[in-house]
Amino acid sequence: MAGNLHGKTLKEYVKMLQSKKPASTKFWDLDKRIKADKKNPGVQMQLDKGEAIYDIVKMINLGIITKEDLADFSDDLKESVQELIDRHYGQW
Incomplete structure (x- = not known):
């Protein structure tokens, strides 16, 4: 990424x-x-393992990465990211 x-x-x-x-x-x-x-x-950005999912969503929201960049990650992670995006996490 x-x-x-x-x-x-x-x-x-x-x-x-x-x-x-x-x-x-x-x-x-x-x-x-x-x-x-x-x-x-x-x-x-410094990544903290406990906050990584939120950092990933933040980077997607900022256009730094795309969801396609997560292709090699686990389905669980991709689903969690999508759930946060659907809830508009970090878009305020």
Whole structure:
């Protein structure tokens, strides 16, 4: 999951650097983006085993991961995640 996020983010950085903008503009745009990404819950979130299910739902709600990213997880976990999503957990 996190690898997907980082891979996607790196591709976006490369795209920024490959733009036709002046080098100084690319530098400052990338600097701003990296600072913003460091604040992204998907980058900085610390997981606690007891809270993991809630963290997973939170990451889905924030668009950091998708339910499809849970394909290799147990059916029990996927069902629990879906139940919380159905109850609109974390969407207030």
